[in-house]
Amino acid sequence: MNASTKQRITNFLAPILGLVLLVGLWSIVSLTSTNNFPSPISTFLQALEIFKDPFYSNGPNDQGVGWNVLSSLRRVAVGFGLAALVGIPMGFVIGRFEFMSRMFNPLISLLRPVSPLAWLPIGLLVFKGANPAAIWTIFICSIWPMIINTAVGVQRVPQDYMNVARVLNLSEWKVMRVILFPAVLPYMLTGVRLAVGTAWLVIVAAEMLTGGVGIGFWVWDEWNNLNVKNIIIAIFVIGIVGLILEYALIKIATAFTYEEVQS
């Protein structure tokens, strides 16, 4: 066996083996379980059924899985977008001015470890609605990685670039636009990626609490219907959507990463 065949086996066979292992374990659990844990096959058949018509709508509490995923994505997009609007400029300011960094770092350190769901009641109180409260929770959880990564990026801009800016005597605005922003962009996109990842984690939990249309609420609703097959399908759907988001953002990040200056 030569090296390239060996590599091919590692590349293709190994991931398939992992999947087989998962399905195998799942089958054993469902065979030995006494409380009707669904088997992989029956779940798969149910999934085919569900994906035949993912966009049906029988009123607000009975919609297809497609609608549920889309509403969750919309909440994430709005909450995350607002967080980017606030968090990225804030990260720039904190990274650029030591005073600001000393002012805000204790606040960030204090608030960041708090589970975003703890902010949900505050959102319900202030916004008086389930949907804005869920968006608010997403906003809170995605703002931290964006502030922190942007600030770190600004602090790590190579001194050489800043020396160029000083020798050319560029205005603060020009420094921002021509040097800081492009230099920080890769860090910022890392922040964005982490934020979207967290937001996608949190939205499921938030929707379980707020209800309405959304993949999280769907999971909870199926639990109340004791429809475990649909819960497992939802887990796969959530995983696949998360995977796609992550992959897309990595692609964007590599497109904006330039060769660093070597010293």
Add this chain to the structure above:
Amino acid sequence: MSDAMGSKYLQIQNVAQTFKTAKGDFPALREINLNVAKGEFVSLIGHSGCGKSTLLNLIAGLNMPTQGTLICANREIAGPGPERAVVFQNHSLLPWLTCFENVYLGVERVFGHSSVVDRRVKESKPELVDRTNAALEMVGLSHAAQKRPGEISGGMKQRVGIARALAMQPQVLLMDEPFGALDALTRAKLQDELLAIVANTKSTVVMVTHDVDEAVLLSDKIVMMTNGPAATIGEVLGINLPRPRSRISLADNTDYLGYRKAVINFLYARQAHVEKT
């Protein structure tokens, strides 16, 4: 011509520089006195750690001296500015801009605004573009204008760095080991180009180097520095070789060999470098 604009274009008076470090004060430079005439090419040479880059940064205004004053064209140096352009050792081109845009950044900063002090009126965009193209042509890189730094060789990057600095028509051109990171052949080629360019522009140049041949070939004056800490100027050697200079005819010129010997003698006999353990 008054003294300030002639033989004392750049004046360094009793300058000392001490850095604050975690282990206490570190004296880098002491009692530096040096005058550079307009149009003169001066090299700073010495072992690593002798503070030659520190001195260059002081002239650039990137650092402020702990003691003493630096004066350029009758004005005290209070900070960095485009009138003292720097060619950095590692070229320091912005990797997201093309070669053209990198040079244009400096050109626009200097000539894209009117200045009362320099009696300059704001130039139009086509004029700025012309200046940028002319600078790239001078270093032989017109063909690479639209390339990004990541797509060109180390020698080409350094040439773009030189074009960026020269395009600003600085009063003083400061170079921090500009060819240190290049291979010997590329280095020789760029030295020859620099000789021709400086002969044309009549620039005042201060260059940091650790290459004896480079110093003798290019300079009117070699400033030899003692070992740090608390380094100072050990000796100043005037190089009276006729210009234009050619490395081939200088190779067996007795004056050239004598200057070379003098610098080597200073560096390796009198200031033999002792590595601290």
